[in-house]
Amino acid sequence: MALVPYEETAEKGLQRFHKPLATFSLANHTIQIRQDWKQLGVAAVVWDAAIILATYLEMGAVELRGCSAVELGAGTGLVGMVAALLGSREGASGHGSDVSQLSTKASYCVYEVLM
Numbered sequence: 288m289a290l291v292p293y294e295e296t297a298e299k300g301l302q303r304f305h306k307p308l309a310t311f312s313l314a315n316h317t318i319q320i321r322q323d324w325k326q327l328g329v330a331a332v333v334w335d336a337a338i339i340l341a342t343y344l345e346m347g348a349v350e351l352r353g354c355s356a357v358e359l360g361a362g363t364g365l366v367g368m369v370a371a372l373l374g375s376r377e378g379a380s381g382h383g384s385d386v387s388q389l390s391t392k393a394s395y396c397v398y399e400v401l402m
Contacts, residue, residue: 304332311338311365313345314372320363330362337362341369351375 322332352374358367
């Protein structure tokens with residue numbers, strides 16, 4: 288378990304989590320993900336760990352084409368989207384109450400993948 292101290296006044300380091308849109312260039316695509324910390328909480332923002340893992344997959348460290356991938360604790364789903372763009376059959380899951388919110392978050396985040 289990770290402990291992330293958070294205060295509304297600690298804007299400097301966490302400011303990007305309050306931006307409504309996060310944009311990434313991964314797997315030869317531009318991926319845009321909506322974020323909403325206030326409405327959906329910490330599972331509705333793109334964390335550094337997701338960016339690092341998505342970049343690691345993009346580097347070809349793991350062959351994904353034709354494989355099944357499950358993203359546990361999917362949050363906004365960035366890692367799963369990159370895995371799918373790299374050829375995997377992808378599934379996602381959340382944790383606890385997040386599971387019931389996963390489809391809501393997925394439809395809310397309205398992922399946009401641009402060529």
